[in-house]
Each structure stands twice: as structure tokens, then as C-alpha cells.
Amino acid sequence: MTTQTPQTALTAKDVSTPRTGGAPARTTAVSGGATGADQPAADRGRTSIADVVVVKVAGIAAREIPGVHDMGGGLSRTIGAVRDRVPGGRPNIGRGVKVEVGERQTAIDLDIVVEYGVAITDVSRDVRENVISAVERITGLEVVEVNITVNDVRLPEEEEPETAAAARVE
Numbered sequence: 001m002t003t004q005t006p007q008t009a010l011t012a013k014d015v016s017t018p019r020t021g022g023a024p025a026r027t028t029a030v031s032g033g034a035t036g037a038d039q040p041a042a043d044r045g046r047t048s049i050a051d052v053v054v055v056k057v058a059g060i061a062a063r064e065i066p067g068v069h070d071m072g073g074g075l076s077r078t079i080g081a082v083r084d085r086v087p088g089g090r091p092n093i094g095r096g097v098k099v100e101v102g103e104r105q106t107a108i109d110l111d112i113v114v115e116y117g118v119a120i121t122d123v124s125r126d127v128r129e130n131v132i133s134a135v136e137r138i139t140g141l142e143v144v145e146v147n148i149t150v151n152d153v154r155l156p157e158e159e160e161p162e163t164a165a166a167a168r169v170e
Contacts, residue, residue, distance in 0.1 A: 055094040061134035067118035069154035071096030105142045113152040
């Protein structure tokens with residue numbers, strides 16, 4: 001009778017990966033596989049997800065909801081608007097998103113700006129549901145909470161920050 005080696009259980013653990021020019025990028029291992037040619041291909045190796053991936057997925061999912069005008073606090077939105085106008089600059093999808101990633105779970109904090117006239121509780125509920133669904137589906141991490149702070153309401157007559165920033169720069 002032959003004995004088989006037990007397969008490594010799927011686990012998640014924090015792994016720090018050095019990044020050039022700053023703090024280490026935080027990653028979370030969401031699957032650990034066995035090694036060896038006798039193992040199925042899908043089980044060979046492990047998968048790690050960087051915190052920035054969770055930030056981007058949550059940011060995109062929150063912006064998909066009607067009624068969300070922008071994300072982030074006032075200063076970060078102003079700086080972001082200027083940065084977006086700089087040639088070669090690109091939008092910061094993670095603006096207004098903070099995450100804490102553990103071994104198998106994550107908690108997400110969102111700062112949003114809503115359009116005037118929408119029900120904030122309905123928008124918050126829809127954002128929360130969409131973010132949880134997207135993060136859990138894409139990363140495999142369990143989302144334990146999504147805390148939403150509504151920082152501002154976009155009034156219809158307000159000038160866009162990008163337009164005001166562009167007028168000052170030009």
C-alpha cells in the first residue's frame with residue numbers, strides 16, 4: 001500500500017515584498033499550494049494579493065454606483081484634480097479608499113461625495129453591496145465591513161474642481 005502526502009491546506013498569510021523607494025508593499029497570500037510534479041497543476045505554488053489590489057477593486061466598485069460623484073476628502077480631491085490634468089498623469093482609482101487586510105479577511109473604509117438629491121442611505125447601501133461583492137469575487141478575501149463616510153454633497157451649480165484647477169494653472 002502506498003501512502004500519499006497530505007495536500008497543503010489553503011491558507012492566507014501576510015507577506016512583505018520590498019518595493020523600491022518606499023515602504024514595503026503589503027501582500028496577502030490567499031492560497032498555498034503543494035510542490036512537486038505529482039501534484040495537480042492548479043495546486044502548485046501560491047497566490048499573493050497586494051493591498052493595492054484590494055484598494056483598486058474597491059475604488060472601481062464604489063465609483064460604479066449612480067449617485068457617487070467622487071471619492072476622497074476635499075484636499076485629496078483637489079490634489080487629484082491637479083494631478084489628473086498634468087500630462088502623463090492618470091487618475092488615482094484608490095483615492096478615498098483605505099483597507100486593512102488580514103489573513104483571510106479585509107476591512108474597507110471609503111470616503112465618498114454624493115450627488116445632491118440622492119438618498120444617501122440608499123447610495124451607501126448600494127456602494128457597500130457592490131464593493132463587498134467585487135472584492136470577495138475578485139480576491140477571494142472575506143469582507144468583514146465596509147465603512148462609508150460621506151464627506152460632501154455635489155450641488156448642481158458647483159463648478160467642477162478640475163475646471164477650477166485648470167483655470168488657475170493655465
